Amino acid sequence: MYVTNKILPELPAPSNAKGIVHWLKTNLFNGPINTIFTFLGLFIIYKIIPPVIEWAFIDATWFADSSSACKLENGDRKPGACWAFITNRFDQIMYGFYPASERWRPNLAGIMLVLLTIPLFFEKTPKKAWLGGFILLVFPFIAYSLIHGGGLFGLPVVDTSKWGGLMLTLIISLVGILFALFFGTILALGRRSSMPIVKSLSVVFIEFWRGVPLITVLFMSSVMLPLFLPEGTDFDKLARAMIGIILFQSAYVAEVVRGGLQAIPKGQYEAASAMGLSYWKSMFLVILPQAMKLVIPGLVNTFIALFKDTTLVLIIGLFDLLAIIENVLGADPAWLGFHTEGLVFAAFVFWIFCFSMSRYSMALERKLDTNHRN
Amino acid sequence: MSDPRHNSTELPSKPPIWNDPKYRALFFQAILIAGLAFFGYTIIQNTLSNMEARGISTGFAFMSEKSGFDILQSLIPFDSDSTYGKTFIVGILNTLLVTGLGIIFATILGFIIGIARLSNNWLISRLAAVYIETFRNIPLLIQLFFWYFVVLKSLPQVRNSISFFDSVFLSNRGLYIPSPIFENGFIYTGIAILAGIIGSLILKKWARKRQEKTGQTFPVFLSSLGLIILLPIIVLFLSGNPLSWEIPKLGRFNIQGGASLIPELFALLLGLSIYTAAFIAEIVRSGITAVSHGQTEAALSVGLTPAQTLRLVVIPQALRVIIPPLTSQYLNLFKNSSLATAIGYPDLVAVFMGTTLNQTGQAVEIIAMTMAVYLTVSLLISMFMNWYNAKMSLVER
Numbered sequence: 001m002y003v004t005n006k007i008l009p010e011l012p013a014p015s016n017a018k019g020i021v022h023w024l025k026t027n028l029f030n031g032p033i034n035t036i037f038t039f040l041g042l043f044i045i046y047k048i049i050p051p052v053i054e055w056a057f058i059d060a061t062w063f064a065d066s067s068s069a070c071k072l073e074n075g076d077r078k079p080g081a082c083w084a085f086i087t088n089r090f091d092q093i094m095y096g097f098y099p100a101s102e103r104w105r106p107n108l109a110g111i112m113l114v115l116l117t118i119p120l121f122f123e124k125t126p127k128k129a130w131l132g133g134f135i136l137l138v139f140p141f142i143a144y145s146l147i148h149g150g151g152l153f154g155l156p157v158v159d160t161s162k163w164g165g166l167m168l169t170l171i172i173s174l175v176g177i178l179f180a181l182f183f184g185t186i187l188a189l190g191r192r193s194s195m196p197i198v199k200s201l202s203v204v205f206i207e208f209w210r211g212v213p214l215i216t217v218l219f220m221s222s223v224m225l226p227l228f229l230p231e232g233t234d235f236d237k238l239a240r241a242m243i244g245i246i247l248f249q250s251a252y253v254a255e256v257v258r259g260g261l262q263a264i265p266k267g268q269y270e271a272a273s274a275m276g277l278s279y280w281k282s283m284f285l286v287i288l289p290q291a292m293k294l295v296i297p298g299l300v301n302t303f304i305a306l307f308k309d310t311t312l313v314l315i316i317g318l319f320d321l322l323a324i325i326e327n328v329l330g331a332d333p334a335w336l337g338f339h340t341e342g343l344v345f346a347a348f349v350f351w352i353f354c355f356s357m358s359r360y361s362m363a364l365e366r367k368l369d370t371n372h373r374n
Numbered sequence: 375m376s377d378p379r380h381n382s383t384e385l386p387s388k389p390p391i392w393n394d395p396k397y398r399a400l401f402f403q404a405i406l407i408a409g410l411a412f413f414g415y416t417i418i419q420n421t422l423s424n425m426e427a428r429g430i431s432t433g434f435a436f437m438s439e440k441s442g443f444d445i446l447q448s449l450i451p452f453d454s455d456s457t458y459g460k461t462f463i464v465g466i467l468n469t470l471l472v473t474g475l476g477i478i479f480a481t482i483l484g485f486i487i488g489i490a491r492l493s494n495n496w497l498i499s500r501l502a503a504v505y506i507e508t509f510r511n512i513p514l515l516i517q518l519f520f521w522y523f524v525v526l527k528s529l530p531q532v533r534n535s536i537s538f539f540d541s542v543f544l545s546n547r548g549l550y551i552p553s554p555i556f557e558n559g560f561i562y563t564g565i566a567i568l569a570g571i572i573g574s575l576i577l578k579k580w581a582r583k584r585q586e587k588t589g590q591t592f593p594v595f596l597s598s599l600g601l602i603i604l605l606p607i608i609v610l611f612l613s614g615n616p617l618s619w620e621i622p623k624l625g626r627f628n629i630q631g632g633a634s635l636i637p638e639l640f641a642l643l644l645g646l647s648i649y650t651a652a653f654i655a656e657i658v659r660s661g662i663t664a665v666s667h668g669q670t671e672a673a674l675s676v677g678l679t680p681a682q683t684l685r686l687v688v689i690p691q692a693l694r695v696i697i698p699p700l701t702s703q704y705l706n707l708f709k710n711s712s713l714a715t716a717i718g719y720p721d722l723v724a725v726f727m728g729t730t731l732n733q734t735g736q737a738v739e740i741i742a743m744t745m746a747v748y749l750t751v752s753l754l755i756s757m758f759m760n761w762y763n764a765k766m767s768l769v770e771r
Binding site: 035195198207214219220227304312326 | 399423495496497507513514523748
C-alpha cells in the first residue's frame with residue numbers, strides 16, 4: 001500500500017487541454033459537424049479575402065492624372081482597383097462644387113465642431129451643460145455664417161446649390177438631428193401630455209411620419225412644398241429637403257425620447273410638482289435631464305439611421321457624397337467605367353462613420369446599464 | 375376680500391381663472407386648434423391659387439385617362455392603352471411582390487446568420503458578426519447600386535448565360551427558371567394537398583388528446599410531413615402526372631419561355647434581403663440569448679430531450695422577444711422597397727409617384743395616394759403587432 005505524507009506537486013495540464021491546440025479543439029473542431037462548418041468557413045474566407053486584397057491593394061493604381069494609367073495598352077481595364085479615380089477627384093468628393101478658394105470655411109467650421117465636441121466625451125470636463133448648450137444653440141449660427149456666408153462675419157455667399165460631397169452629407173445629417181431633437185422632444189412631451197387634443201395631435205403626427213417611407217417625404221417636400229407657399233416665394237432646394245428630413249426624423253426621435261420619459265419613475269414627476277415647479281420647469285429641470293441621459297444610445301442609433309438615409313437626397317437631385325460619386329464623377333467622360341471603385345469608396349466612408357457610432361452607442365449602453373442582471 | 379393668510383379658518387380662495395390648470399389646458403388647446411386651422415386654411419388657399427396659376431385641375435379625373443407608357447414588369451395585363459388608375463394598381467402589386475419575396479428571403483437568411491452568430495464554432499460566429507456589421511452599416515442605396523450596377527451588369531450577356539442543368543439561366547437580362555404548366559388532372563393533386571393539410575391538423579389534435587390522456591407521444595411532425603408531401607406526390611403519379619414544366623430555351627439574342635426575374639427585381643431582392651437579414655440576425659440572437667439558461671436546464675431536468683427543449687421551451691420564449699422587433703423590420707423592408715425607384719424597378723413610387731406624376735402634374739393627389747398606401751399597410755401591421763403583444767404578453771400570477 002502506498003501512503004504518502006507530503007502533498008505531491010501539481011502536474012501540468014495535459015498538452016491537449018491548454019494552449020492553441022486546446023483552443024482549436026474546443027472552438028473549431030469539437031465534433032464532426034463543427035469541423036465541417038469550420039472548413040466551410042475557411043473556404044468562404046479563402047474565396048473572398050485573397051481576391052479582394054489583390055484587387056483593392058496589390059494590383060491597385062493609387063495615384064494618376066488620367067484614367068489611362070488604369071488601363072492596359074489595348075484599352076482594357078487593369079485587373080486591380082483604380083483608386084486614382086478617387087484620389088484624383090478627392091476634393092470634389094469632399095466638397096462638391098464648393099469653390100476651392102473658400103473651402104477653408106467649412107474646414108474651419110468642422111474643426112471648431114470637433115474641438116468643441118471632444119471635451120463632452122471626458123467625464124471630468126466642468127460645465128458640460130453650458131458647452132453642450134453652446135454647441136446646440138450658438139454654434140449653428142457660427143457654422144451657417146461660415147459655410148453659407150453673410151450673417152455674422154459678412155463673408156461672400158456660397159449658394160447651397162454649390163454644396164456637395166461628404167460636406168453636404170454631414171451638414172444634412174447634423175442639421176437634421178439638431179432640429180429633430182428639438183421637435184422630437186416637444187412631440188414626445190405632447191404624446192405624454194394630459195391634454196387630449198395635444199396628445200392626439202402628437203400621436204397622429206408621429207404615426208403619420210413613421211408610416212411612410214422617406215422617399216415619399218422627400219418627393220413631397222420637393223414637389224408639394226412650393227405649392228403650399230404663397231405664389232412667388234422661391235425656396236432653396238436644400239432647405240426643402242431639410243424640412244422633409246426633419247419632419248420625418250422628429251417622429252423617430254419622439255418615439256426614442258418617449259421611451260426615456262416612460263422610464264422615469266412616477267415619483268420624480270410627483271416630487272417635481274410637489275416642489276411647486278411649473279410643468280415646463282419640472283420637465284426641463286427634473287425629467288428631461290434624466291430621460292435624455294437614458295436615451296442617448298437610442299438617439300445615436302436614430303442618428304445612424306438618419307446618416308444612412310441622407311443618401312436618398314440623390315433621388316431629388318442634391319449632390320451628397322453618393323450622388324457626387326454616382327452622378328457627377330460617374331458621368332465624367334474622362335473617367336468612365338469606374339463605378340465599382342466609387343461605390344466601394346462611398347460604402348467605406350459610410351461604414352467607418354456608422355460602425356464607429358454604433359460601437360460608441362454600445363459602449364455607452366453598457367456604461368449606463370446600472371441594473372446588474374445575470 | 376380679506377387675505378386668506380390672515381384668516382386661517384377661511385378656505386383659501388379659488389385661484390384666478392388664468393391660474394386654474396383646467397381652464398389653462400382648455401385655453402392652450404383652443405389656441406393650438408385655431409393655429410392649426412389657420413395654418414391648414416392658408417396652405418389650402420395657397421395650393422389652390424398656385425395650381426390655378428399653373429393650369430393644373432384638381433381632382434381624380436386623371437385616373438381614368440390613358441397612360442401612354444409601358445411598365446417593365448406587371449402582374450396584371452398592362453399596356454400603354456391602360457389608364458393611370460391601372461398604373462397605381464400595378465405599382466402596388468409590384469411593391470407587394472418585392473416585399474413578400476424579400477420578407478421570405480430576409481427571414482431565412484437572418485435566422486441562419488443569427489443562429490450562426492451564436493454558434494460555439496468560433497470561426498462561424500466571427501463570420502456572422504462580420505456579415506452583420508458590414509451590411510448593417512452601409513446605406514441600403516449604396517448596396518442596391520452595387521448589386522445592380524456592379525454585380526448584375528457584369529454578368530455575361532444572354533448568349534453566354536450561366537446555365538444550371540440547361541434549365542435555369544442567369545445573365546444580365548435576369549434570371550430565367552422553368553415555369554410549371556398545370557394540366558387538367560392537376561385538380562386531384564390540389565385536393566390531395568388540401569386533404570393532407572386538414573388531415574395533419576386533425577392528427578395533431580388527436581395526438582394531443584391522446585398525450586393528455588395516456589402520456590404517450592405520437593410523431594406528429596414526421597407523419598404530417600408524410601401526409602402533406604407524400605400523399606400529393608402519390609396522387610400526382612396516379613392521375614398520370616398532369617404537371618409539366620416549361621423550360622426556358624436559349625435563343626441567339628434572348629431567352630424564350632419559362633418564368634423570368636428581371637434584373638431590377640433580382641437586384642432589389644438581393645439588396646433588401648441581405649440588408650434586412652443583418653438586422654433580423656441581431657434580433658434573433660438577442661431573442662435566443664434572452665431566454666435564461668435556467669429554462670433549458672429545467673426542461674432537461676424534467677426529462678425533455680434536447681430537441682423537445684428547443685421546440686417546447688426555448689423557441690416559444692425566444693419568439694416572444696423576437697416577433698415585435700421582427701415585425702418592425704418587415705415594416706422597414708416594406709418602406710425600403712421604395713428605393714426601387716433608384717434602380718428602375720417599377721414599384722409604386724417609381725411608376726406612380728415618378729412617371730405618372732411627371733406626366734400628369736397632379737402632385738397633391740398622387741403623393742397623397744402613395745402615402746396613403748404606405749400608411750395603411752404600416753397601420754395594419756402595427757395594429758396586428760398590438761394585438762399580438764396583448765395576446766402573447768406574460769400573464770403574471
